[in-house]
Amino acid sequence: MPNIPTRFEALRGGFKAFFAPPPEGVTRLTVGEPGFDTPSNVTNAMIDAVKSGDTHYTRGEGRESLCATWAEYLQHRWNIPVTGEGIVMTPGAKQALLYAMMVALDRDDEILLLDPAWPTYAEQAVLVGAKPISVPCIQPSFRPDMVALENAISHRTKALLINSPNNPTGAVYTPEEIQNMVDFAIRHDLWIISDEIYAELIWNGTPHISPASLPGGFERTLTVMGPSKTHAMTGWRVGVLAATNEVANLVGRIQGNTCSHIPSFIMPAAEVAAKEWDSVGEFRGDYIQKRKRMMDLIEQIPLLNAGEPEGAFYLMVDVRNTGMDAITFAARAMEEACVQVIPLEGIPGGEGYIRLSYAADDDVIEEGLKRLGEWLGNQ
Ligand SMILES: Cc1ncc(COP(=O)(O)O)c(C=O)c1O
Known part of the structure; x- marks a missing residue:
């Protein structure tokens, strides 16, 4: 063998x-x-699509109406100035994160992780040949430590990963903390990979701020979203990557050469999920x-x-x-x-x-x- x-x-x-x-x-x-x-309206959209023969190859990034609907959600709900062309629908947020690492990091580049972090980030960084750098949060409240972030910068640092609300700590970063991290990324010319899969699940009244919504944020942020956690759709494998048109075009080509696209008949259901955040x-x-x-x-x-x-x-x-x-x-x-x-x-x-x-x-x-x-x- x-x-x-x-x-x-x-x-x-x-x-x-x-x-x-x-x-x-x-x-x-x-x-x-x-x-x-x-929710049954999501499930029914999928069943109708299968029954009507929506089972063939289609646009790799996701159908235009689907991408436009997610862009609208991100614009209206979180002030991210993305258009449908800046959206790629991926098999789960996890795959969107992997694509984000692929386009942000070259071999041996470093990505800063605010630890304790969801373990997949470090493993994905390794998968793409990059190096995860652990930057401890301030305990016991797990706030981002700006001094530790500054100290972690090297000539190979290319990206900062932000996950708010956070798995596993449950921390939600304040508007000031997000602003500080965006300023830091601008100062050091870093990509931000922002995993916002739990954005709708905040319990203490802190407003959710997307790094891509802040001045200077959008062009350097790869925003990862999806309905898995909010719509109980973990098994459907639907995720969203939102970025500039240029980055999304590259991610579209990566996906086109790997899984092609999320299943055609899942697309109408993913569109219903984006429309009906209620x-x-x-x-x-x-x-x-x-x-x-x-x-x-x-x-x-x-x-x-x-x-x-x-x-x-x-x-x-x-x-x-x-x-x-x-x-x-x-x-x-x-x-x-x-x-x-x-x-x-x-x-x-x-x-x-x-x-x-x-x-x-x-x-x-x-x-x-x-x-x-x-x-x-x-x-
Ligand atoms: C922080 C975080 N990001 C991303 C994901 C992955 O989401 P998906 O199931 O859409 O791939 C998870 C799932 O546990 C998660 O906790």
Whole structure:
């Protein structure tokens, strides 16, 4: 058998190991996806498209009406001056992020990640031959540290990744913090890759500011969006990359030479999702309740500490008072309390923390926290 090339040997699977169905009886607080069903108007648009034979090759970036609809959403909702020509519809936001790294980074270039960060960013940087540079956030509130960012600049720095609201920290960066980072990117002539997949999911009233909406921001920002989290469409694999026409044209050519386009019959559904952002409101109330319930339950467990998440649907929980590191905690929670959590020990800045997701059914949240409380109470 021929050898497998070694260049991706070190590639890690992110949180993948925690997404396989656990053994029966285990309560999962791991999954980063809404427990809701995709809204029926979205689903019906897809069914109608299949039935009407919309199953052939089409425009690689996505149909013009689809791209125009997403551009309109980004313009009106987040003040991003993008047109339909600046949009590429991708198989999930994840693929949009990979394209963004491909066009922003040359081999050995450096991209600054505000850690703890979603593990996929570092792995994608490695995939494109670039180097992820870890810039720790200010703990325990996980604010971006402008001094640390300045200190991390080298002659190879080409990009800054911003993810607000943030997975896994739940932080939402303030308008001032976003402005500071855009100014920093302008000062050092960096690309900004802005992952805004959780933009609609903010709980503390902080306005969501897109870096691309600020003066000097649009021409250097690759904005990543999509309906996965807001419309419970994680399995549909629909994402959006928004950029200047020139960048989008290049991304369109990359996609044209790889997967061609997202499935034709998904396009009408993705268009409905972009038009009908009201459906998000329905879910929002539920998330607010779930977040509160999880916070209340955590507060009743003296050995666990968590700050209030400002957005997305994750809770970073400090487990250091238990005397365990996060990997031991997660392994023992699984073994002894039958609760699955994600240890963040393996990602820079995540040492001593686990991530819980409150995008779970209410009874799962109740049962999971009850089990953790009883288990820790008996230590
Ligand atoms: C921060 C962040 N960005 C992007 C994604 C990927 O989204 P999609 O499912 O649309 O690829 C996720 C999914 O967990 C995420 O947490």
